Amino acid sequence: MPPEIVRPADPALAEALATIFPADRLSATVPDRIAYARDCWPMGQFWARQGVFPHPPDAIVWPESLGEIVALLQLANERRFPVIPMGAGSGVCGGTLAHRGGVILDLKRMKRVRHLDEASLLVTAEAGIIGQHLEEWLNGRGYTMGHFPSSIYCSTFGGWIATRSAGQLSTKYGKIEDMVMGIEGVLPDGTVFASKVSPRTAAGPRLDQLLVGSEGTLAVITAATARVRPLPEARRFAGYVYKDVPAGLETIRKIMRKGLDPAAVRLYDETDTAISLSALGFDATGCLLVLIFEDVAGLCDVKADMADGICRESGGEALGPGPGEHWWKHRYDISYKQSFIYHGGMMVDTIEVATTWSSLGRLYDAMRAAIGKRMTCLAHFSHVYPEGGSIYFTFVGPSGAEGDIETYRAVWNDAMNACVKMGATITHHHGVGLLKAPWMKDEHGPLLAMYGAVKRALDPNNILNPGKLVP
Amino acid sequence: MSEHGAEAALAPHEQALELCTYCPKMCRHSCPVAAATGKESATPWALMGLANHVRKGHLALTPEIARAFYDCTNCLLCREYCLHGNDVPSALRAARALAVRESQVPEAVAKAAERFRRSGSMFPGGDREALAKSLGESIDPQSRSALLVSCLRAGGPAGGPEQSEGRLQEGRAGRQDQIRAGEAARDAASALARAGEACALPETSVSCCGAPLLDLGFEEEFRAHARKNAEALSRFERVICDTAVCARTLEREYAAVGVGLHPRVEDLVTALARAMEEGRLRIQRKFPQRAIYHDPCHLGRHAGVYDPPRRLAATLFEKPPGEFPWSRENALCCGGSGGLAFVDPATTARMAQARVDQAVEGGFEMIVTASEECAAMLGEVRTIPVRTLASLVAEATAPEAPGAGRKR
Numbered sequence: 001m002p003p004e005i006v007r008p009a010d011p012a013l014a015e016a017l018a019t020i021f022p023a024d025r026l027s028a029t030v031p032d033r034i035a036y037a038r039d040c041w042p043m044g045q046f047w048a049r050q051g052v053f054p055h056p057p058d059a060i061v062w063p064e065s066l067g068e069i070v071a072l073l074q075l076a077n078e079r080r081f082p083v084i085p086m087g088a089g090s091g092v093c094g095g096t097l098a099h100r101g102g103v104i105l106d107l108k109r110m111k112r113v114r115h116l117d118e119a120s121l122l123v124t125a126e127a128g129i130i131g132q133h134l135e136e137w138l139n140g141r142g143y144t145m146g147h148f149p150s151s152i153y154c155s156t157f158g159g160w161i162a163t164r165s166a167g168q169l170s171t172k173y174g175k176i177e178d179m180v181m182g183i184e185g186v187l188p189d190g191t192v193f194a195s196k197v198s199p200r201t202a203a204g205p206r207l208d209q210l211l212v213g214s215e216g217t218l219a220v221i222t223a224a225t226a227r228v229r230p231l232p233e234a235r236r237f238a239g240y241v242y243k244d245v246p247a248g249l250e251t252i253r254k255i256m257r258k259g260l261d262p263a264a265v266r267l268y269d270e271t272d273t274a275i276s277l278s279a280l281g282f283d284a285t286g287c288l289l290v291l292i293f294e295d296v297a298g299l300c301d302v303k304a305d306m307a308d309g310i311c312r313e314s315g316g317e318a319l320g321p322g323p324g325e326h327w328w329k330h331r332y333d334i335s336y337k338q339s340f341i342y343h344g345g346m347m348v349d350t351i352e353v354a355t356t357w358s359s360l361g362r363l364y365d366a367m368r369a370a371i372g373k374r375m376t377c378l379a380h381f382s383h384v385y386p387e388g389g390s391i392y393f394t395f396v397g398p399s400g401a402e403g404d405i406e407t408y409r410a411v412w413n414d415a416m417n418a419c420v421k422m423g424a425t426i427t428h429h430h431g432v433g434l435l436k437a438p439w440m441k442d443e444h445g446p447l448l449a450m451y452g453a454v455k456r457a458l459d460p461n462n463i464l465n466p467g468k469l470v471p
Numbered sequence: 472m473s474e475h476g477a478e479a480a481l482a483p484h485e486q487a488l489e490l491c492t493y494c495p496k497m498c499r500h501s502c503p504v505a506a507a508t509g510k511e512s513a514t515p516w517a518l519m520g521l522a523n524h525v526r527k528g529h530l531a532l533t534p535e536i537a538r539a540f541y542d543c544t545n546c547l548l549c550r551e552y553c554l555h556g557n558d559v560p561s562a563l564r565a566a567r568a569l570a571v572r573e574s575q576v577p578e579a580v581a582k583a584a585e586r587f588r589r590s591g592s593m594f595p596g597g598d599r600e601a602l603a604k605s606l607g608e609s610i611d612p613q614s615r616s617a618l619l620v621s622c623l624r625a626g627g628p629a630g631g632p633e634q635s636e637g638r639l640q641e642g643r644a645g646r647q648d649q650i651r652a653g654e655a656a657r658d659a660a661s662a663l664a665r666a667g668e669a670c671a672l673p674e675t676s677v678s679c680c681g682a683p684l685l686d687l688g689f690e691e692e693f694r695a696h697a698r699k700n701a702e703a704l705s706r707f708e709r710v711i712c713d714t715a716v717c718a719r720t721l722e723r724e725y726a727a728v729g730v731g732l733h734p735r736v737e738d739l740v741t742a743l744a745r746a747m748e749e750g751r752l753r754i755q756r757k758f759p760q761r762a763i764y765h766d767p768c769h770l771g772r773h774a775g776v777y778d779p780p781r782r783l784a785a786t787l788f789e790k791p792p793g794e795f796p797w798s799r800e801n802a803l804c805c806g807g808s809g810g811l812a813f814v815d816p817a818t819t820a821r822m823a824q825a826r827v828d829q830a831v832e833g834g835f836e837m838i839v840t841a842s843e844e845c846a847a848m849l850g851e852v853r854t855i856p857v858r859t860l861a862s863l864v865a866e867a868t869a870p871e872a873p874g875a876g877r878k879r
Contacts, residue, residue: 024817027512030530031521031539035512040495048492048520051529062509088499089511108509128509132500140796153552154499335495336554342493343486 009033009058010101013081017059017103020071025062025109032060036104039089039096040151041435042349045342046404057084057098062109069220070190072105076463077189084465085216087159088130090151092350093433095163095215095468102463107158110222113137122181122197124225127158143228146173149429150332158221164213166429168331170383172263172294173229175429176212182225183208188218188459197225210454215431216465218458232294235263236304237324240316241277241286245269246361248287249381249389251314253357255291256386258310260303264292264382265389266327269364271378272394280326282319289316290324341396347408348396351415355424356388363422364391370418371395374411383428390428437471480569481526484562488526490555491519498549503804504542504811507821513542515549515559522566537570538577538814544822545686545809546768551800560809567688567810580687583813587687591696592679593813602656603672609660611669617707617734618663618670619680619721620656621714621843655843658865659713659739665753665868666746670711674703680717685724686810697730707734711742713861715769715842716808738770740841740860744779747786747864754786754867760856762792763835765826765849766802767842780841780860787863792839795829803829807848820851827852839863 009028017026027033033056038044047054058081063069076083082102089096098104107128114124116138123145125134131152138144147167149155155165161183166175173179182197195208211219242248248267255262266289268276273288289311293304312318341348351371355363364379371377375395383390393415399407412435419426420442427436441448451470455462481488496516499505505514512518521539524530545560553559570576576584587593602620603610610618663670681696700721704710712718715738722736746752764784770776777799785791797803805826806812806819827849830838838857840846850857 027510029535029538030533031517031536032510032512034521034524034530035510035514035517045493048524051524051527060510060512088496090496090499106509106511111509130500130506136796151495153501154496332497333554335497338495339490339493339555343489 007056013058013079013103016075016079017061017072020068020075021061021063025064026059028059033057036060036086036089036098036106039091039094040154041092041094041097041433042347042408043094043405043435045338045347046408049342049404055097055099057104058101060104060106062106064109066186066192066222069105069186069222070192072103073186073188073190073220073463076103077461080461081463082466083220083463085158085162085220087128087156087162088154090155090159091163091431091433093431093435095431095433095465097434099434100466105220107220107222108156114223116141116143116228118143121228121230122225123228124182124223125157126223127156127161127221129157131155131157131160138228139231142231144231145179145226145228147176147179148331150335153332157224157226161212161221161224162214162216163431164429165431166383168382169263169292169294171265171385172261174227175383176226177209179226180208180212180224181227183211183221184223185211185219185221188461188464193219213431215433215468217455217469218464220464232296232300234297234300235292235294236300237321237328238291238304238308238311239319239321239323240289240291240311241273241284241319242267242289242314242316243286245287245364245381247315248289249357249360251289251311251316252381252384252389254310254314255307256384258306259386260307261293261295262291262303262307263294264290265384266290267381269368269379271376272380275378276323280323282323284317284319286317288319288323290327292324292328346396346398347404348394349408349411350430351393351395351412352390352428352430353393353419353424353426354383354388354390354428355422358388359422359424360388360391363419363424366418366422367391367393367415370414371411373414374400374407432469434468437467437469440470476573477525477528477532477569480572481522481562481565484522484558484565485526487555487557487559487562488519488523491516491557491559492523494555497554498552501548501552501801503546503548503806503822503825504544504818507806507818507825508542510542512539515543515557518542518563519557519559522562525566525569532570532573532575534570534575534577537567537575537580540566540570541577541580541811541814543809544768544804544806544811544819546804547772548768548801548804551772564685564688567686568690569688571688571690576688577814579814583683584687584689584692587679587683588692593683599672599674602653605653606657606660606672609657609664609669610672611664612671614669614671615708616668616670617673617704617710618656618659618739619673619710619712619717620659621712621717655713655859655862658859658862659711662743662752662861662864662868663711663739665865666743666751668742668746671707673707673710680712680720682716682720682724682808683810683813685720686808687813690728693724694728694730697725697728701725701730701732705733709737710734711737711739713739713842713859714844715767715774716844719769719773738774738776738841740770740780740783741776743861743864744783747783752864752868755869756867758788758837758863758867760788760836761790761834762788762837762839763795763830763833764792764798765795765805765838765840765845766799767840767845768802768804769808770841771802772800783860783864784839787860787867793833793835795826795833797829805845805848807844819848823848823852827854827857831855
């Protein structure tokens with residue numbers, strides 16, 4: 001008989017919650033608590049492998065109304081228990097773990113699309129709708145949000161906002177903070193708010209933007225209004241090989257400087273290229289660059305043709321549309337490979353950082369060296385801007401003598417310290433959670449006090465997702 | 472419980488259990504149970520992870536844990552989004568069977584199984600002799616083909632929480648259900664008779680294919696039930712099922728538990744579609760409604776039958792039925808199969824509601840489907856009419872059609 005490894009839930013808490021939530025939307029059962037004891041942070045993979053459940057919540061609730069959330073937060077303030085707002089748990093930084101116990105507030109029963117304002121190109125939807133469902137709903141009406149995180153199958157609209165997410169076509173459509181035009185939610189004291197929807201304002205700082213990336217620590221996001229765009233009329237793919245990373249990066253910089261507005265730009269380093277191109281049947285060395293343009297028909301060709309000229313002039317060997325088409329068709333497939341790696345006793349994780357063009361090459365070299373001390377490291381550059389871009393490192397390898405968790409933490413320490421030393425941001429789009437909280441002081445310096453002051457003012461009892469973002 | 476027993480029982484599914492455990496939930500959006508409940512704990516990721524912990528001895532199997540294994544309707548939609556091709560329903564069925572062997576089933580499951588034992592069906596109440604009499608010349612007792620009318624129609628697995636709970640847990644068939652059972656049988660029998668394929672009604676013992684037993688995890692009892700049915704059907708050359716679940720159960724699950732079935736198995740809709748294409752059915756009138764076609768999971772993903780019912784439907788309406796946003800390989804489950812309805816009828820009712828809502832939002836006036844089970848489930852929502860293709864064929868080919876607005 002295995003030992004009782006799931007600590008008992010607090011019966012008094014469940015009893016109090018039952019005054020707010022009906023039995024079918026409140027649970028403290030072992031299967032439910034185990035399911036919510038991990039998200040997609042690799043630490044959860046290690047726990048699953050070891051058969052331990054260090055952070056089960058005491059209970060999970062599934063609200064269907066603002067009123068229930070208000071009542072829950074009032075109860076939490078009264079009884080001082082943590083409340084962790086949650087979308088679909090696809091985060092890779094432990095942002096929704098109940099590491100101090102408490103109640104998971106799962107928003108997926110609030111999932112209606114409330115309104116599509118076609119004249120204003122705006123959609124208003126509740127926070128709990130799964131991203132793919134929202135995108136399909138829009139597609140059926142001739143629109144797209146243009147937001148395609150690789151977690152789109154298993155993440156929510158509200159989760160995107162709470163974690164400040166970016167999608168694979170962010171270079172054209174922007175990141176979630178560019179898309180969100182208004183937020184409805186509940187403050188930690190139970191106050192309901194809905195920010196004004198306007199294309200711009202000069203009425204002081206846009207306060208609702210403070211919630212974009214707040215990871216459930218400042219408010220419960222219950223709905224939002226976001227920008228949509230008509231579905232593109234045309235899409236063009238192109239692929240090129242460059243002799244090395246600097247040559248590829250220089251090409252991208254020129255394309256962005258021209259304002260050619262690609263939807264996706266992906267430059268793979270030599271290791272990643274070897275894997276990507278071999279999967280395509282190409283036999284080439286160097287660095288693969290994939291470009292995707294989508295737009296109204298005539299404009300799409302103009303932009304793609306101009307970019308093609310830049311790519312060739314910069315020494316790129318043109319591969320045709322094949323690599324881009326392959327990536328488009330299989331753009332979510334990489335996520336499935338995780339299963340084999342963890343099943344095989346290995347580990348894999350990704351680190352996404354960003355900096356300016358002036359520093360990008362040096363950041364790549366420094367972090368690759370830091371990560372490569374312990375792990376096989378591959379990288380690609382994507383989410384680019386006229387000013388710079390992000391680097392997406394993937395590391396994979398065995399745990400070795402140190403063991404899973406110790407090795408994993410050592411790789412992250414090395415990588416984050418190298419990133420901080422280079423003056424780059426520690427995360428481009430995965431967020432902070434528990435994983436990167438130790439480096440938030442390095443990231444923000446004295447300005448971090450602003451966040452602390454806001455948090456204390458809004459949430460004096462520290463009930464909303466305590467310990468996340470800032471330790 | 473025996474930890475070794477768990478390891479052995481789930482060993483055939485080890486790879487799938489492991490790969491699901493470590494997957495970043497790539498099928499999350501496709502699971503209709505997870506969508507209806509909003510629960511991460513109802514996702515294939517969580518359910519397979521839970522079963523994997525039991526397999527590895529990390530968790531002791533309890534009725535509370537076993538209850539989670541029933542959060543699956545065997546719709547197989549998750550597999551459409553699984554590059555590993557994992558068969559989640561089969562693994563969860565093995566976990567349910569383990570719970571049965573270890574006497575750890577939840578109370579609702581134990582009660583449902585007891586009900587089945589009492590009457591040989593989850594939905595007793597049908598009177599075979601009365602039915603045979605009412606079908607008159609539409610049946611041919613000498614035929615080598617048997618028509619298997621789903622017992623689900625006699626009890627109905629669907630409905631709002633209040634309505635369903637009583638029926639599902641107490642096994643009572645309402646008067647309305649019995650009327651529908653008769654209608655379904657008459658529709659099927661008359662449509663087949665007009666196609667020149669009048670069937671016999673099999674003996675009373677063939678009251679249920681046994682799928683509920685298998686879904687609930689009672690493998691041994693299912694095997695015994697299958698043997699009994701196979702014997703009763705042995706004189707036939709063909710058995711036609713009006714429900715996709717029954718067809719798949721007879722065709723595949725009997726063989727999987729080592730029970731040979733002499734007659735070949737055919738779906739009613741496949742038989743009718745063939746008859747229509749061969750010109751053996753004469754359409755007297757076409758339906759004017761704007762209809763939408765719902766793919767039954769057991770006909771679609773389980774058997775790969777997508778086009779024949781659509782071709783048949785196209786002949787019956789003035790305009791071919793439309794498509795759901797999620798259709799064919801991606802069709803959403805109505806909630807009717809897989810055993811969840813016996814444990815959590817409120818969730819399966821929400822699944823049906825979600826499907827019907829999509830049809831209503833699309834401006835459709837009628838849902839058409841190819842399985843009595845789906846029709847029962849979706850029909851209980853009572854928002855727009857839900858018709859089976861068999862009932863439409865029966866009405867469209869009747870010499871004097873009574874009108875397309877018949878309520879179901």
